[in-house]
Amino acid sequence: MTAGAPVPGLALLSSEQMAELDRRTIEDAGVPGIALMEAAARACVDVLASRFQDRLRHGVSILCGPGNNGGDGLAIARLLAERGVEVRTLLLGDPRQMRGDAAVQVEQAQGAGLTLGSLEHPWSPGAMVVDALFGTGLSRPVEGLAAACIEQMVRARDNGAAILAVDIPSGISGTTGEALGPAVHADITVTFHAPKRGHFLYPGRERRGELLVADIGIPRGRWPELSQDAPRLVEGSTLSQRVPRGPQEGHKGTFGHVLVAAGGPGKAGAARLCAEGALRAGAGLVTLALPEALLPDSVAELAPEVMIERVPGTPNGCFGPTSVRPLLELAHSRQALAIGPGIGTATETIQAVLNVLEKINIPHVVDADALNCLAIGGIPKHGGGAARVLTPHPGEMRRLLPGSEAERLGDRLASVRQLAREAGGIALLKGASTLVADTSGEAWVNTTGNPGMATAGSGDVLTGMIGALLARGLSGAEAATTGALWHGLAGDQAALQHGEPSMLASNILAHLGSAWLAAHEGRVPAATGFIPLPGEQAP
Incomplete structure (x- = not known):
């Protein structure tokens, strides 16, 4: 595709x-x-x-x-x-x-x-x-x-x-x-x-x-x-179509380079999960940008395949106005940006997020605290035409759409369509039956996943995955729908091994490879069965 x-x-x-x-x-x-x-x-x-x-x-x-x-x-x-x-x-x-x-x-x-x-x-x-x-x-x-x-x-x-x-x-x-x-x-x-x-x-x-x-x-x-x-x-068949086996002559540059801007005091784990989610979802290269004042031992267990760039920030280890130019310079040589997990919502961080998202000209996925920054400071327009994906959970959605009639009525489909229009990009609303919509109102319903995925860090993994899919060249809608599907498949496999109550986000991360294999081997059950008319074949 x-x-x-x-x-x-x-x-x-x-x-x-x-x-x-x-x-x-x-x-x-x-x-x-x-x-x-x-x-x-x-x-x-x-x-x-x-x-x-x-x-x-x-x-x-x-x-x-x-x-x-x-x-x-x-x-x-x-x-x-x-x-x-x-x-x-x-x-x-x-x-x-x-x-x-x-x-x-x-x-x-x-x-x-x-x-x-x-x-x-x-x-x-x-x-x-x-x-x-x-x-x-x-x-x-x-x-x-x-x-x-x-x-x-x-x-x-x-x-x-x-x-x-x-x-x-x-x-x-x-x-x-x-x-x-x-x-x-x-x-x-x-x-x-x-x-x-x-x-x-x-x-x-x-x-x-x-x-x-x-x-x-x-x-x-x-x-x-x-x-x-x-x-x-x-459904499951779309994963094998959109993330096929790579060409034999492919190299790490073939599969895109993701810049992850994540992490802050006490929340370096979110940055790790996001960066490693990007790696596991097929990005050829991943660079994690961290505020330079953040303690080094906060990412001591980060996968060695992830590259780290330290950028200026606030004295207490958060992104701030001095982070904007270095982040944009790093983004210039990358194919996608994933921003938000664990960055906090300090006033300086809000300013940085709004500045970056106003000027960024590569595909980007916005999640977690970056969404909370937008809820406070407003969603900036972006004129570069690059894909934009916002991935709120229900609480973040309520903050992004205060006073929305759709939110008041609990109409998830209308809410995700409204956010896509207002953000000028793709909106992905997490939860039971994750929903995705684009600016035209076209929408999709994910069929995978389970309640065990409602655990800390699960969304950070998804953010990294969507960043990787954007870096591989998928459109915003393709990256969001494929990411939600793949993430849910991995969660379903993790639930079988660990049980829903005991699942961790790292378990989802660990099952991304086996979920991809299951899709490629045709082992993902269809969401519906079909009964044809007598003498005819199912569609």
Whole structure:
């Protein structure tokens, strides 16, 4: 992949985008809605038969809501009954009130001899439950009987039942992933045509279990404008594409030289992790710039491959106004700058950071205390056209966007897009499902990582990695998305060896090589599985 090329990825649709796709498929492409519903039901039945065969011998409870998701559930019940499975079909509300294709499914279920029970009466879930209460269109809080049914499904799973969710676990927003009251925790979710944002934003990502995407006959690629603003997935295969094996004639200059400006009193470890992260992510050369008054023994255990440059600073060992010119001179012969870990937020340091970022003309990644400096002093414009990547965690994001409506509402996707616009570069918002956005609003969702990575120094490693990827020639979006993916893969491997509670940032650093190998050997599982139409291949 060349620098500046579009970052690919599977589009994550909003509920509104999916509803419009359904409408156009039915009205413009002439595919009957009932045919889409039948295809969705067949996909779910095939998953039940292949994954839960032993449980189906004891019957299945299918909970159907009042809308099209409930219609899917009724079709699933009928198809399972045709296979000889004992089906308990339970409806939320009066079946006579169902409309459209869902009403057709009521007639077909009754015609097939199914008894349609009511969730208003006591019911027992059994060992296998199909959740077809609410689909991705849910936008209001779940209350009353619906909430009670969801809570009973949650208890049933806690007691050993398995749950297949149709489209999305009931109670989860298909657009934001937030829980609109109590929410089902599924073992597996079968969604249709494309994954939705709510499948990859928390808590939806945790609640949906394994995700399968079924082709139900909606034309692919016919209305590309509907997914133009959809965030995209970043998956394991992109690592091997963007960080390939080097050319046999390559040398250390081939892979770029990173300048790391990091460290301060008591925080030299941040500088070490950042510099070594750059080395482990493939930079040919790494120079660590340190304030000259910083004690020498603070980096005594630094990897010997890292070069050190001492620059003037404050008497207590921080960067200051006298650091600016030497840092810019060092940057002139490097391909990327990583700035921020451990530098502090003294007044002199804030001035230095603002000055450097205003004048820097090479790709740069800004993290940690450098972000806090920007939150205090403002984000300077940069006119050189070089890539800029900002990598805040949620606390830093709140300080960078004070009073933001998106931050107030907890809308992570809107927040990361806003920061990218205001910073004039790439924004990467750390956390569960790390998000990346560019100035145009294009966004990506990372699929790797685990809670054990919420540990001191983890972000410093990522900063160095992004610096290395920028130095290797990747665009800002490529470096940010690839760095987040690779960092998360290494974290997942570290968790397997050390356990999430015991993970250290240095463990993530140590697993970067094995994570790269796993990606190149095709050992990174896909974020979603695909169920093609009969006789066709998965995309």
